[in-house]
Amino acid sequence: TAKEPYGWSFVLDGEVLPQKVTAKEKMMKSYAYVLLAVVQNLGEVSFEYVSDGETHKLTVTADEASAFAGHDIKACYEDIVLLQMLVVRSIQMI
Numbered sequence: 001t002a003k004e005p006y007g008w009s010f011v012l013d014g015e016v017l018p019q020k021v022t023a024k025e026k027m028m029k030s031y032a033y034v035l036l037a038v039v040q041n042l043g044e045v046s047f048e049y050v051s052d053g054e055t056h057k058l059t060v061t062a063d064e065a066s067a068f069a070g071h072d073i074k075a076c077y078e079d080i081v082l083l084q085m086l087v088v089r090s091i092q093m094i
């Protein structure tokens with residue numbers, strides 16, 4: 001997109017086994033939370049993947065990341081302690 005907030009899309013290689021989709025989506029969300037925290041003008045992160053022959057898309061917005069963090073996700077951009085807490089919490093969810 002040419003207008004802020006920007007989005008970042010990832011297309012995963014290979015197929016995600018149906019029994020691994022939940023774990024993979026948790027991992028994708030944890031990565032998205034950190035990306036949204038450290039890229040100031042990023043508004044959403046999307047992941048596209050194939051499972052059981054079908055294409056799926058998971059999108060995480062800055063608002064969703066803020067809800068997960070318990071504060072404005074963009075505050076992590078300027079506060080290393082908040083960023084560290086977010087990284088630890090994101091790892092724990094995997």
